[in-house]
Amino acid sequence: MREQLESENNPVYNNGEVDEVAFTVTPHDAALFYNWDIQFTGIPIEYVGSGINPNAIYEYEDTASIAAYGELPASNIESNFTATNELAQMKAEAFMREQGRLKRTLDFETIINPYLELDETIRITEKVSGIDNYFNVESVTTTINGADGTDSLQVVEYEG
Amino acid sequence: MSNARIVGAKFKIIDGGTPTVIPVAQTTITRAKSEPLKWSVTIPDGTCQYFTDLTKPDLQPVGTPTKTVQIEIFSGAATRTYSDLILLDRKYNADPNGGYTLTLSGADYSQVLFRDNQTMETFTSTNTHIAIPEILTEYGFVSYDLDFPDFYLMQMDFQKDRPINRIQTILNEVGAFWRCEGKRFIIWIPSIRTASDFHYQDSAHIYSINVNEQVLNLVNKVKVCRVTKNAYQAFRQAGTTCGRFGGKLSGVFMWLSYLINNDVGSLF
Numbered sequence: 242m243r244e245q246l247e248s249e250n251n252p253v254y255n256n257g258e259v260d261e262v263a264f265t266v267t268p269h270d271a272a273l274f275y276n277w278d279i280q281f282t283g284i285p286i287e288y289v290g291s292g293i294n295p296n297a298i299y300e301y302e303d304t305a306s307i308a309a310y311g312e313l314p315a316s317n318i319e320s321n322f323t324a325t326n327e328l329a330q331m332k333a334e335a336f337m338r339e340q341g342r343l344k345r346t347l348d349f350e351t352i353i354n355p356y357l358e359l360d361e362t363i364r365i366t367e368k369v370s371g372i373d374n375y376f377n378v379e380s381v382t383t384t385i386n387g388a389d390g391t392d393s394l395q396v397v398e399y400e401g
Numbered sequence: 402m403s404n405a406r407i408v409g410a411k412f413k414i415i416d417g418g419t420p421t422v423i424p425v426a427q428t429t430i431t432r433a434k435s436e437p438l439k440w441s442v443t444i445p446d447g448t449c450q451y452f453t454d455l456t457k458p459d460l461q462p463v464g465t466p467t468k469t470v471q472i473e474i475f476s477g478a479a480t481r482t483y484s485d486l487i488l489l490d491r492k493y494n495a496d497p498n499g500g501y502t503l504t505l506s507g508a509d510y511s512q513v514l515f516r517d518n519q520t521m522e523t524f525t526s527t528n529t530h531i532a533i534p535e536i537l538t539e540y541g542f543v544s545y546d547l548d549f550p551d552f553y554l555m556q557m558d559f560q561k562d563r564p565i566n567r568i569q570t571i572l573n574e575v576g577a578f579w580r581c582e583g584k585r586f587i588i589w590i591p592s593i594r595t596a597s598d599f600h601y602q603d604s605a606h607i608y609s610i611n612v613n614e615q616v617l618n619l620v621n622k623v624k625v626c627r628v629t630k631n632a633y634q635a636f637r638q639a640g641t642t643c644g645r646f647g648g649k650l651s652g653v654f655m656w657l658s659y660l661i662n663n664d665v666g667s668l669f
Contacts, residue, residue, distance in 0.1 A: 335576020
């Protein structure tokens with residue numbers, strides 16, 4: 242007798258989607274018996290209940306930009322690790338934030354601020370250039386020469 | 402350029418638990434998103450006093466370094482200490498005209514995640530908030546901030562690779578970045594904010610400024626999707642049986658019933 246799998250008695254596993262079933266049936270001993278071989282392809286049983294959506298997809302469109310300049314699509318971003326539509330959306334938005342919607346970068350020298358962290362937002366007000374905006378820190382170089390020193394910052398401004 | 406604040410740096414090598422303070426002439430520390438901190442100090446050393454085993458680079462191919470560096474910087478009343486830095490490189494320059502200097506440089510502790518040919522057991526059926534701490538703990542980190550949404554990892558191989566590549570693969574899924582603070586690994590996702598942690602204003606804080614505005618590649622559409630969807634064989638079974646229902650071959654396979662509507666081939 243064939244050994245029963247745990248999944249056969251677990252109603253959770255009845256909900257998996259089957260994409261393709263392939264049969265091979267060959268005659269055996271006239272009309273009384275037949276040999277069979279069955280294959281199920283689709284979502285593996287271990288995916289059920291994992292939260293992974295094997296068809297996860299998200300398409301980001303900047304409708305205002307498309308209306309102004311036409312469609313300028315990036316190559317598709319494909320991965321084995323994108324688990325859900327929500328994560329696909331996060332990845333698309335992160336891509337657009339870093340690649341497609343970067344407004345400007347600033348480099349400036351300033352006094353040393355030991356407390357500044359890379360994950361912080363700073364505001365820069367500079368009346369000659371007219372800049373008064375919020376920026377994310379990309380890099381900080383602190384240089385100390387004797388009793389003198391500066392911070393050199395590179396910051397980016399994302400479009401809101 | 403003059404600086405109203407008194408600034409300075411204190412450099413220390415800790416070898417086997419014993420700290421040695423070395424006076425430095427110049428200190429440079431560079432921090433960038435998702436990169437190890439880089440540091441460099443220049444030491445006046447006319448007598449070769451510091452060109453000893455103490456300042457010899459000592460990153461072990463396995464395990465954690467026994468020799469670490471600590472740099473304390475101060476600006477006015479504000480201070481900050483960078484700990485668990487790794488010494489990677491040294492140069493001694495003897496120039497009768499330019500002076501005798503020893504230059505030491507290195508990175509922060511995240512450098513251990515850049516070792517080549519590292520292998521860990523394949524991660525299967527686990528979560529990212531479990532896998533990343535496992536990697537970090539394996540390489541000597543003592544704490545971590547995982548400020549990104551957790552998600553399920555069906556399988557992630559880790560063979561003959563750099564640990565940081567495996568971590569970065571996960572972070573790329575959500576657009577997250579990392580930095581290191583001693584042996585603490587910090588992950589975050591940048592946000593567009595309208596509140597600042599620090600305000601830099603005109604000549605009070607800014608000595609010089611360059612503004613770059615570029616649109617090299619305008620992109621306004623992108624599609625993100627999972628790669629492998631249906632290429633798995635969920636189940637396969639073979640056997641010999643008999644059975645007819647309504648004049649056609651039939652049977653029960655696990656929880657699924659199948660019915661062959663048309664017999665093909667030889668009649669039997």
